[in-house]
Amino acid sequence: MNRKEEYKDLLAELEQTPPALAFTMTRVQARSKKQRFFRGLRTAAASLGGVLTAFVLLVNFSIPFALACVNLPLLKELMEAVAFSPSLKTMIENDFIQPVDITKEADGASMTIHYLVYDGTELNIFYSADYNGSPEVEIRPDYFKADGSDLGRLQWSSGLPPAKGELGHLQMSIHSGEEFPETVKLKAELYPTRDYYRDADEPIPAPSASFGEWDDPDEIEREKEVPVAVLEFDLELDPRFIKAKRVYEPHVEADLEGRTLIIEEVAVFPTGTRLVIREDENNDAELSGLEMWLEDGRGDRIGQGRNGLISSGLDEFRTNYWMNSVYFEPDDGLTLCISQARWLEKDKAVATLDLVNCEKSTLPEGITLTDVERNGDNIRLTFRNEVYGGNFLSGWYDESGELRYFNQWGSHSLNEEDPSEPPFEDFTYIWNYTGDTVDIKLHWSEQVTYEEPIRIPLS
Amino acid sequence: MTQQEYAARADGLKSRLYRTALLWLGSEAMAIDAVDEAIYKGLRGLKRLREEGFLETWLTRILLNVCKDELRRRKRQVDWETLPETAAEAFDALPLRQAVLRLPEELKAVVILRYFTGLTQEETARALDVPRGTVSTRQRRALELLRLELSEEVES
Numbered sequence: 001m002n003r004k005e006e007y008k009d010l011l012a013e014l015e016q017t018p019p020a021l022a023f024t025m026t027r028v029q030a031r032s033k034k035q036r037f038f039r040g041l042r043t044a045a046a047s048l049g050g051v052l053t054a055f056v057l058l059v060n061f062s063i064p065f066a067l068a069c070v071n072l073p074l075l076k077e078l079m080e081a082v083a084f085s086p087s088l089k090t091m092i093e094n095d096f097i098q099p100v101d102i103t104k105e106a107d108g109a110s111m112t113i114h115y116l117v118y119d120g121t122e123l124n125i126f127y128s129a130d131y132n133g134s135p136e137v138e139i140r141p142d143y144f145k146a147d148g149s150d151l152g153r154l155q156w157s158s159g160l161p162p163a164k165g166e167l168g169h170l171q172m173s174i175h176s177g178e179e180f181p182e183t184v185k186l187k188a189e190l191y192p193t194r195d196y197y198r199d200a201d202e203p204i205p206a207p208s209a210s211f212g213e214w215d216d217p218d219e220i221e222r223e224k225e226v227p228v229a230v231l232e233f234d235l236e237l238d239p240r241f242i243k244a245k246r247v248y249e250p251h252v253e254a255d256l257e258g259r260t261l262i263i264e265e266v267a268v269f270p271t272g273t274r275l276v277i278r279e280d281e282n283n284d285a286e287l288s289g290l291e292m293w294l295e296d297g298r299g300d301r302i303g304q305g306r307n308g309l310i311s312s313g314l315d316e317f318r319t320n321y322w323m324n325s326v327y328f329e330p331d332d333g334l335t336l337c338i339s340q341a342r343w344l345e346k347d348k349a350v351a352t353l354d355l356v357n358c359e360k361s362t363l364p365e366g367i368t369l370t371d372v373e374r375n376g377d378n379i380r381l382t383f384r385n386e387v388y389g390g391n392f393l394s395g396w397y398d399e400s401g402e403l404r405y406f407n408q409w410g411s412h413s414l415n416e417e418d419p420s421e422p423p424f425e426d427f428t429y430i431w432n433y434t435g436d437t438v439d440i441k442l443h444w445s446e447q448v449t450y451e452e453p454i455r456i457p458l459s
Numbered sequence: 460m461t462q463q464e465y466a467a468r469a470d471g472l473k474s475r476l477y478r479t480a481l482l483w484l485g486s487e488a489m490a491i492d493a494v495d496e497a498i499y500k501g502l503r504g505l506k507r508l509r510e511e512g513f514l515e516t517w518l519t520r521i522l523l524n525v526c527k528d529e530l531r532r533r534k535r536q537v538d539w540e541t542l543p544e545t546a547a548e549a550f551d552a553l554p555l556r557q558a559v560l561r562l563p564e565e566l567k568a569v570v571i572l573r574y575f576t577g578l579t580q581e582e583t584a585r586a587l588d589v590p591r592g593t594v595s596t597r598q599r600r601a602l603e604l605l606r607l608e609l610s611e612e613v614e615s
Binding site for chain 1: 469498531
């Protein structure tokens with residue numbers, strides 16, 4: 001195959017997008033909403049507009065502040081920066097904030113760290129920065145122990161220039177198995193960003209010495225993106241904030257209609273609440289997902305899905321689930337409520353689609369194959385989904401028996417009154433397949449909605 | 460631009476952004492995460508977007524920075540290396556997708572945006588913050604290394 005044929009094939013391959021991409025805006029929406037855990041994004045047949053009117057930015061200054069907090073400089077800018085995080089806002093309102101006010105300068109660049117908001121799992125840095133007087137600066141951080149050695153498994157974000165009236169925000173999370181040190185060394189690389197929004201007829205500035213035409217590529221040094229400055233900060237953390245957590249080890253069993261989950265640990269941090277849930281090895285199905293929330297002793301809902309990481313596997317039977325923080329809520333009578341569970345039954349992990357007689361297909365209850373459209377050896381499958389706004393298909397077995405993952409998925413709402421509710425029409429594609437039936441691997445085979453939420457006392 | 464308008468337009472751009480991220484990162488899961496992060500960052504910084512017509516190049520710029528951050532974060536886990544530009548034979552021996560992945564960063568950015576995402580030279584220059592002439596030079600060099608003959612005037 002020559003390169004041009006490879007190029008055409010690669011272009012065609014890239015046209016096929018994974019099922020998860022269809023729900024990008026759902027995930028972004030969930031991160032920016034204050035409450036309510038979305039189950040899926042559905043579009044009305046006519047337009048996206050109706051569903052996306054739920055996009056709301058909340059900056060709520062109505063909650064009374066602690067007296068010390070009211071006197072913080074740049075408070076308004078700080079609250080704008082945490083508008084997307086109910087947990088961070090609550091931490092600040094409860095004085096869980098460390099003023100720092102350290103400035104470092106070099107080579108025309110300056111960065112001031114104003115505040116730290118953190119606990120033993122997550123560090124949030126609020127800063128301002130400029131280069132030659134311009135705030136158009138991007139921060140790319142790296143984190144180390146005081147002696148310069150690695151901190152272990154981390155996740156972190158870089159800092160784009162903040163909007164006017166906001167402080168910049170860097171966030172770093174440490175893996176649940178790692179320890180947060182009392183001193184963190186931040187190495188911040190500063191990169192100026194161009195203003196994209198100059199007037200249309202303003203000429204593009206002449207290239208600097210690091211850019212330019214290559215007369216002879218073999219003789220020109222490869223250009224690298226170079227920061228205008230690298231600034232280092234030693235952040236001394238307050239052990240009281242690092243140690244702030246409440247841990248319950250209820251080891252309590254939850255009976256979900258014959259299947260057992262064990263709530264092994266509930267760790268309540270100021271930045272979030274982490275549940276370690278273990279599945280009983282004798283369950284006849286694997287857990288694929290849960291709809292759940294936390295209630296306090298009065299029965300008020302106090303914790304639900306949070307922005308960012310929602311779950312991560314620990315081992316074959318144990319999973320971490322993250323929810324919003326309930327650290328500043330009364331913890332007497334903490335109760336976990338489960339309203340729905342999705343399961344992959346062990347003997348139903350593979351279903352068979354009949355591509356000639358759709359009605360003979362075996363699928364989870366509430367889902368039917370309604371149309372099979374062939375175009376050469378490629379097939380478009382259409383389903384009617386009465387139960388859930390999410391992808392139920394994982395992969396399909398090709399003619400050689402190899403498992404191929406679905407890489408394209410679409411969905412429309414058929415519910416004109418509420419596009420986020422069923423029924424839905426889902427579709428996907430199978431490529432290079434000529435058979436009359438196809439075996440498919442499911443994400444879940446059964447969705448169970450409990451008439452009454454299953455309540456599990458945790459404390 | 461209102462948030463609703465941003466959401467609608469970002470939703471329409473996500474496939475293009477995904478293709479860029481996938482070619483840059485080489486992993487479907489990482490590409491999905493990168494697109495999520497870029498669109499979220501765009502929402503947070505929406506007030507800075509004064510020219511609505513530049514939304515795609517603006518988001519592309521954010522996405523490339525997210526991708527670069529991700530690669531730096533996983534630098535110990537990456538099992539491929541960027542080949543030097545003199546390794547023409549090495550590029551030639553690789554499948555096209557792998558060859559793109561191993562291009563030097565500045566060449567990779569241009570070829571992905573121009574020939575797999577469909578941006579014009581002007582749009583690519585804006586997204587990468589370089590003069591248009593530099594885009595032209597880099598795309599020529601990248602196509603030479605990839606042994607790929609495509610028109611320099613390929614437009615979306």
